[in-house]
Amino acid sequence: MEPEPLPDDHQLYAYHAEMCQVLSHPKRLELINVLRNSEMSAGELGQVLGLTPANLSQHLTMMKERRILISRKAGNMVYYRVTDPRLLQAFDLLRTILFDQLRRDAALVGERGL
Secondary structure (H helix, E strand, O other), rough: OOOOOOOOOOHHHHHHHHHHHOOOOOHHHHHHHHHOOEEEEEHEEEHHHOOHHHHHHHHOOOHOOOOOOEEEEEEEEEEEEEEEEHHHHHHHHHHHHHHHHHHHHHHHHHHOOO
């Protein structure tokens, strides 16, 4: 059985855009951060994030389809976790860039006396 061919550049850009689209919602970013250190049940996630079960389910489904999260079932509970720790590294890197931009913007405002 031959391995599946790697996507070409156009396909890779499309996958990249899909991933960015999934990560474009603040609650989904918050969800990644909440799951940073451990897995949590859907009920726990709903409480922490202040989401209704239906809304949480939509976010979780989207993130599972893009393989950002995986789940496991234990009895009647479903637990979620981040699939790849490199996603957290990317998350942290982007946040660092954003914080730096905000600091620079604040410094510019301060220099101009606005």
